[in-house]
Amino acid sequence: MDENDEDQRLPHHLDPEQFVSLDYLEDLGVLYWHLNPMDYENDEELHKIRAARGYNYMDLLDLCPEKVENYDQKLKNFYTEHIHGDEEIRYCLEGSGYFDVRGKDDRWIRIWIRAGDLIVLPAGIYHRFTLDTSNYVKLMRLFVGEPVWTAYNRPQEDHPARKGYIKNFTEKVGVALEAR
Ligand SMILES: CSCCC(=O)C(=O)O
Numbered sequence: 430m431d432e433n434d435e436d437q438r439l440p441h442h443l444d445p446e447q448f449v450s451l452d453y454l455e456d457l458g459v460l461y462w463h464l465n466p467m468d469y470e471n472d473e474e475l476h477k478i479r480a481a482r483g484y485n486y487m488d489l490l491d492l493c494p495e496k497v498e499n500y501d502q503k504l505k506n507f508y509t510e511h512i513h514g515d516e517e518i519r520y521c522l523e524g525s526g527y528f529d530v531r532g533k534d535d536r537w538i539r540i541w542i543r544a545g546d547l548i549v550l551p552a553g554i555y556h557r558f559t560l561d562t563s564n565y566v567k568l569m570r571l572f573v574g575e576p577v578w579t580a581y582n583r584p585q586e587d588h589p590a591r592k593g594y595i596k597n598f599t600e601k602v603g604v605a606l607e608a609r
């Protein structure tokens with residue numbers, strides 16, 4: 430994505446546009462599935478993913494000002510670059526939004542998620558989230574065990590999750606992730 434200061438809810442494509450593959454995302458540790466969002470309560474595929482990865486915790490987050498306390502502050506925090514000590518797992522049931530993750534050479538990659546997209550960000554990856562111009566998203570949040578949503582804002586080079594991420598993923602994407 431480009432890094433100009435225009436509205437964060439705009440697409441921010443480079444000119445000309447550049448895209449990465451799902452394989453590239455997988456090398457960064459980012460996993461993706463497309464599921465049927467109309468059937469999330471009985472979806473066998475979702476059930477299998479949750480069972481295989483131990484995602485026993487689940488809740489729903491409706492991101493609109495009427496339903497979320499401190500809405501503006503939360504959105505601001507979501508868009509502040511951060512990591513977590515665990516995976517961040519989000520399944521988009523309605524609406525849409527952007528997850529930005531840091532890729533090779535520390536450049537932002539903007540991932541547009543829409544209804545049916547299930548995305549897993551690995552522990553320790555620098556990322557942020559914003560709504561797009563639709564201004565609405567309904568997300569399922571999954572977690573292994575008791576959820577911990579604590580965000581650690583960049584820089585976090587000494588955080589164990591960051592060190593673990595560097596160790597697991599730099600071989601694939603090169604040394605560029607290190608040292609910042
Ligand atoms: C609205 S879910 C995505 C925001 C985020 O990165 C987080 O919750 O940690």
Ligand SMILES: [Fe+2]
Nearest residue numbers: 511513517580
């Ligand atoms: Fe996060």
